[in-house]
Amino acid sequence: MTLQEIILKLILSILIGGVIGSEREATNSPAGFRTHILVALGATVISLIQVEMVNESIKLINGDEALANAIKIDMGRLGAQVISGIGFLGAGTIIHTKGAIKGLTTAASLWIVACIGLAIGLGYYSISILAGISVVLVLVSLKRFEKRFIINAGNYKIYIEYTDKGETMKYIQDSILNNGIKIINLEFYQEEDEDKKKIKSCLLTVKIPKFYTLNEFLLQLAANEYINQIYEVKD
Structure with a gap:
């Protein structure tokens, strides 16, 4: 060679x-x-x-x-x-x-x-x-x-940070039932920030029907007083 x-x-x-x-x-x-x-x-x-x-x-x-x-x-x-x-x-x-x-x-x-x-x-x-x-x-x-x-064909992963787990889950459940949204998976997390303050959050995977948009769902959840932060998690 x-x-x-x-x-x-x-x-x-x-x-x-x-x-x-x-x-x-x-x-x-x-x-x-x-x-x-x-x-x-x-x-x-x-x-x-x-x-x-x-x-x-x-x-x-x-x-x-x-x-x-x-x-x-x-x-x-x-x-x-x-x-x-x-x-x-x-x-x-x-x-x-x-x-x-x-x-x-x-x-x-x-x-x-x-x-x-x-x-x-x-x-x-x-x-x-x-x-x-x-x-x-x-x-x-x-x-x-x-x-x-494929990825955005109705399935979304949503990160939610909240202060009260019970009230937040109740509000999410009511929102989902009223809009025909299906829960695919739900995972809970608890972390600490730099000030040792506990941060409660969850990762919600949902299937949203065609007649309802992700932005509408996010805005509805963001209106809840117990939810501090919410955004879509992209793979």
């Missing part, structure tokens, strides 16, 4: 990893621009090492045919270790906070960037470029579709 070819592969992995990482960076994801580049570069380097090992093995076998049975070539071993190992990095980007799980898309993008890096290192340029374009299209173009038709 020539030096020019190695440089080309490394530059291509930086470009594709950077483009995908920049989209994640724009959404304030746990793993952004540089992380995706490093993952792509690392996977590419592993592939380059693998290719060089195969080339060296072939040279040794050509020089001494007796080594043909002694040298075993496995093109997929190092790549398989990269794919399994990237799972630990991906798991580190997944965050669970206030009942919402964030970072799954970033973990998936890290995994696919590693796969693209392996493809670049092995010299599959067409697959690498088309895969990179596909990932960007999924992250950018399909994001709007997902928000409109």
Whole structure:
């Protein structure tokens, strides 16, 4: 493998990893621009090492045919270790906070960037470029579709901070029953601020019917005297 070819592969992995990482960076994801580049570069380097090992093995076998049975070539071993190992990095980007799980898309993008890096290192340029374009299209173009038709298809997570749990829950129940809203999930929290003052809150997941909007529901809840703060939690 020539030096020019190695440089080309490394530059291509930086470009594709950077483009995908920049989209994640724009959404304030746990793993952004540089992380995706490093993952792509690392996977590419592993592939380059693998290719060089195969080339060296072939040279040794050509020089001494007796080594043909002694040298075993496995093109997929190092790549398989990269794919399994990237799972630990991906798991580190997944965050669970206030009942919402964030970072799954970033973990998936890290995994696919590693796969693209392996493809670049092995010299599959067409697959690498088309895969990179596909990932960007999924992250950018399909994001709007997902928000409109999947995530926001009537299901919402609402954070509520209150002073009296009983009165607040009674008011929420009355509001829900009067407007045909369905409770999907309800989680309660109790924390302390810097002044050691207890903060009572809950995360309410509801399904709102088409004839009723989220803003109307939030305004109705905000009118309650026992509710201090209320807002939508976006994944």
